[in-house]
Amino acid sequence: MPKKDCSNRIELMKGTLDMLILRTLLFGAANGHEIAKHIQRTTDDVLQVEHGSLYPALHRLERRGWVVSKWEIPKGGKREFKYYRLTPAGKKQLTAERSEWRRLVASIGRVMEPAGEG
Amino acid sequence: MGIRRRLKSWLSWFPWYRRRAREADLARELRDHLELEAEEQRAVGLTPDEAAHAARRALGNELQVEEDVRAAWGFMWVETLLQDFRYGLRMLRKSPGFAAIAILTLALGLAANTAIFSIVNGVLLRPLEFPHPSQLVTVELAVPQFARKFPVIPPNPASYVAWAHQAKSLAGIAAVEVGGSLNLTGRGEPALMNADSVSANLLDVLGVRLLLGRNFSEDADQPGRNHEVILTNALWRNRFHSNPGIIGHAIALNRIPYSVVGVLPASFHFFQGNQLMSVMGPTPKPELFVPEVFGKSDLAADAGFGIAAIARLRPGVSRAQATAELNVILSRLFRSQSFPLPYPTAVVTPLHGMIVRSSERGLWMLLAAVLAVMLIICVNLASLILTRAAAGEQEAAIRSALGASRGRLLRQTLAETLLLGLAGGALGLVLARWALWALLAMAPAGLPRLHNVRLDGVVLVFTLGISVLAGVAAGLLGAWRMARANPQDALRSASTRSTDRGAGLRAREAMVGIETALGAMLLIAAGLFLTSFAKLERAPKGFTVEHIVTLNLQLPSAEYTRREQRSEFWRRLLVTTAALPAVESSAVTSRLPPGGEIDDDPVNLPGDTRPIAERPFASYRYVSPGYFRTLEIPLVRGRRLTWADADTGAVVISANAAETIWPGLDPIGQKFDGDPGVLHVVGVVGDTRSVTLSKGPTPMVYALYGGGMTGSLIFRTRMPGAAVALELRRAIWRVDSSVAVPPVRTMGQIVSSSLAPRRFEMLLTSVFAVAALLLACLGIYGVVSYSVARRTHEIGIRMALGAQKMDVLGRVVGQGMMPALLGLGTGILVSLTLVRLLSSLLYGIKPTDPLIFGAVAAILCAVTLLACYVPARRAMRVDPMAALRQE
Structure with missing residues (x-):
């Protein structure tokens, strides 16, 4: 596979993945595995998220201050897991990314399905 | 919690x-x-x-x-960096032999670089140790018509006084009359002190604060008020036991009491006369300063062009502005005294540049040479890394397949070579202390500002920089290859079996080329210097050097006020010393050869209306009759001088003076206007290099030595200098016990010290060139033997298919020689353009001398051939069956 294509895709995925993670955490704290499963379930397994790519993304978001992490014992559980939680800054970022995403989708939509065609 | x-x-x-x-x-x-x-x-x-x-x-x-x-x-980059360094350390521990060789060669190279750079730094780069050193300048004169003979001449008292009174662009200007000497008496044996006569403001212009006492009083340059002296720190320590009570006391100089007004700090270093003045021969640094007094006769506009002028520019004034103003003042002065046109103009030179001007080029050349050696060391290290990288290709491939990024692999190699560089730098610094010590021990005494040379912060930064650069350069070359390793290729094929592939081979060939090119350049430079030095040393001087012992004397002025007294002293002295059993003959002269251009003056023929500058010039010497016999200067025509020639104007001239002044005529009996009145030629003697050894013989005019205050005695003796010195001293004190007798110097020592800068350059360049040759040789040997080892299999196949041993030999040698020959060619081409920079450092040889270039090419060819042949012979001995069985 040509190298250039490969790097392009990763670049695209990174931003998207960050947004998906933030959106998932909007429902409340979750650990890495739960986030992975949630993304997979809600997209009906269309988006195959390689679990491994989740953790670099989570640590990156944490470093930017959009999420915080804490080791907690879940309700009814027996042992600690590392839970991630959205920060106010993370919420703001999600809003920004969502509106950016909408603009992107809308503009791509206008190209793909011009109003006249319908 | x-x-x-x-x-x-x-x-x-x-x-x-x-x-x-x-x-x-x-x-x-x-x-x-x-x-x-x-x-x-x-x-x-x-x-x-x-x-x-x-x-x-x-x-x-x-x-x-x-x-x-x-x-x-x-923050991980710090972390990975540490990891990389740890990995590098581990790799180096795994191959201690490689690490040791790499660190040692780097250390040797860095030590040499550090030592040479500390000299360059101390002499050329560090500003002079005076406040606002960039404002300090020297002022000399240029006479356009003289330009061919003397680009600049020293100023005279008249111009100095005019500048001192009128120049607004100068904060101050001081006059220095260099190279004087005074007899210090009344304290044990009389001693001859090197003394500069200076204007009272010299220390103010330089901005020097005295350690003890005060500066000269302001009217110290007035006759009768000038009996003040300022001691240098060394003299105060050695002669006066650092006694602070000496201030205000009188010491006897030439038997006149001088009041000690001040002592200079140990940090004060003044300059040799030849460093301050373009035309001066070597003169020692002063040990004490006395005020300069200009008499009425000194202040004529056309008299006394022989002082040095040091000035301080006003803040914000450029050299060009100062020059313009000084020129206006000069033309006013010369016009007022109806000096013949054209007027001299001022030449303003930064003091630092003036001081180092004669050593600058040589030092930069040495730095370039030692850097070239360093570059060869780097290339050798890179070649070693490359060899190892190729051997470690599989490991790199496996690691890259496991997810190590190319950048990380590159960083790891870089970390390793950087470690090597830094280790080499650290060891190099330790070695540099010895290297510097050795260099300073062999450095010519005339090299200015040597007291400034030390391993200081700037030198440390330089060494660190070069070590890092060496590490990075070597690492990049090696790692570049490794990072290009394609994991799949490398994993699939066992690398030892493959023939040497494209990029690696080309990189190694390029390295061989670079090494040979640099080696050729250094060898050419060394060859030129060696030949030039040998020619200079063998050049006929026109006078004998062997068995000659010399002594400079200075008469105490208080007792020898009349000329007849002085003349009597010298004659008695010559008779007394000539009677010594150890002395074969003795003579006295106004200046020992090689004495510099300071005594060059025009030969004014009767009726010659040409401007002074276009008249013939000769160097004037005053000598006793025995001078020619003692120095074995042959008589060509006429007769030698005798004591009976006193005050008759009889002179002897050199053969080349006769040819240039009276071509085709009989010089005997010719008259001309010289220093003391009308002179006439009574004899012609052989040519000598009495002015400088590095130029052809200068036309000379020898007049009879009259009654000078100073004189240089010359003795021919079969005894060693130290033994005859004692006898000479006793003989001199029999004539006058108050005359200071300094240590004797043999003519051999004088000649040798005048050749010292060239010897220094020649020796160091040769050492560097030999090092370069050895290193290049090792590099080529390494590359070829590695390539042979890698291609054992291929060679085995070739031989199994019927290749003859000689074919294999020829092939391996050819492949090794090709890049070396290309490098040699490049080195020669680059040298052809660069050697022009060396021409001012050479004597008697053109910088593009074909013999040198040819010899260097031949030497390099022979040596690289040997370096290729040894591993190639190994290739010849490859057993085809054994090589094939490795599969």
Whole structure:
């Protein structure tokens, strides 16, 4: 596979993945595995998220201050897991990314399905 | 908060603890993930083993994930850097032989570089140790018509006084009359002190504060008020036992009491006369300063062009502005005294540049040479790394298949070579102390500002920079190849079996080329210097050097006020010393050869209306009749001088003076206007290099030595200098016990010290060239033998297919020689353009001398041929069967 294509895709995925993670955490704290499963379930397994790519993304978001992490014992559980939680800054970022995403989708939509065609 | 937590939060201030905590955290997080995923898979119905496997598959490359997370932490680059260095250390420990050789060669190269650079730094780069040193300048004169003979001449008292009174662009200007000497008496044996007569403001212009006492009083340059003296620190320490009570006391100089007004600090270093003045021969540094007094006759506009002028520009004034103003003042002065046109103009030179002008080029050349050696060392190291990189290609491939990025592989090699460079630098600094010590011991005494040379901060930065650069350069060359390793190719084929492939081979060939080119350049420079030095040393001087002992004397002016007294002293002295059994003959002269251009003056023929500058010039010497016999200067025509010639104007001239002044005529009996009145030629003697050894013989005019205050005695003796010195001293004190007798110098020592700068350059360049040759040779040997080792299999096949041993030999040697020959060609071409820079440092040889270039080419060819032949012979001995069986 040509190298250039490969790097392009990763670049695209990174931003998207960050947004998906933030959106998932909007429902409340979750650990890495739960986030992975949630993304997979809600997209009906269309988006195959390689679990491994989740953790670099989570640590990156944490470093930017959009999420915080804490080791907690879940309700009814027996042992600690590392839970991630959205920060106010993370919420703001999600809003920004969502509106950016909408603009992107809308503009791509206008190209793909011009109003006249319908 | 529990104690453990508190401890944790306290420990978290330490980066290493935070890192370990984070690492543990990440490992646990990933382990949790895998467990949760496996649990889920088991719930779907997989066996525990299958479930664990599926969980791993879903996670992806775990090492890669960890690396990516670490990258997300951000501060990790420090961490990975440390890791890389640890890896580098591990690699070096694994191959201690390689590390030792690399560090040692780097250290030797860096030591040489550090030592040479500290000289360049101390002499050329460090500003003069006076306040605002960039404002300090020297002022000399240029006479356009003289330009061919003398680009500049020293100013005279008249111009100095005019500048001192009128120049607004100068904060101050001081006059220095260099090279004087005074008899210090009344304290044990009389001693001859080197003394500069200076204007009272010299120390103010330089901005020097005295250690003790005060500066000269302001009217100290007035006759009768000038009996003040300022001592240098060394003289005060050695002669006056650092006694502070000396201030205000009188010491006897030439038997006149001089009041000691001040003592200079140890940090004050003045200059030799030849460093301050363009036309001056070597004169020693002063040990004391006395005020200069200009008499009425000194102040004529056309008299006394022989002082040095040091000025300080006003802040903000440029040299050009100052020059313009000084020129206006000069033309006013010369017009007022109806000096013949054209008027001299001022030449303003930065003081630092003036001081170092004669050593500058040689020092830069030496730095370039030693840097070239360093470059060869780097290339050799790079070639070693490349060889090892090729051997480690599989390891690199495996690591890159496991997820190590190319950048990381490159960084690791860089870290390794950087470690080598830094280790070499550290060891090099230790060695540099000795190297510098040795260099300073052999440095010519005339090299200015040597007291400034030390391993200081700037030198350390230079060494660190060069070590890092060497490490990076060597590493980049080697790692570049490694990072290009294609994992699949390398894994598929065992690299030792392959023939040498494109990029690696080309890189190694380029290295051989660079080494040979640099080696050729250094050898050419060394060859030129060696030949030039040998020619200069063998050049006929026109006078004998062997068995000649010399002595400079100075008469005490208080007792020898009349000329007849002085003349009587010298004659008696010559008679007394000539009677000594050890002395074969003796003579006295106004200046010992090689004495510089300071005594060059025009020969004014009767009726010659040409401007002075266009008249013939000769160097004037005053000598006793025995001078020619003592120095074995042959008589060509006429007769030698006798004591009976006193005050008759009889002179003897050199053969080349006769040819240039009276071509085709009989010089005997010719008259001309010289220094003391009308002179007439009574004899012609052989040509001599009495002015400078490095130029052809100068036309000379010898007049009879009259009654000078100073004189240089010359003795021909079969005894060693030290033995005859004692006898001479006793003889001199029999004539006058108050005359200071300085240590004798043999003519051999004088000649040798005048050749010292060239010897220094020649020796060092030769050492560097030989080092370069050896290093280049080793480099070529390494490359060729590596290539042979790698191609054992291929050579085996060729031989199995019927290739003859000689074919194999020819092929290997040819492949090794090709880049070497290309490098040689390049080196010669580059040298052809660069050697022009050396022409001012050479004597009697053109910088593009074909013989030198040819010899260097031949030497390099022979040496590289040998370096290729030894490993090639190994290739010839390859047993085809053994090579094939390796498969």
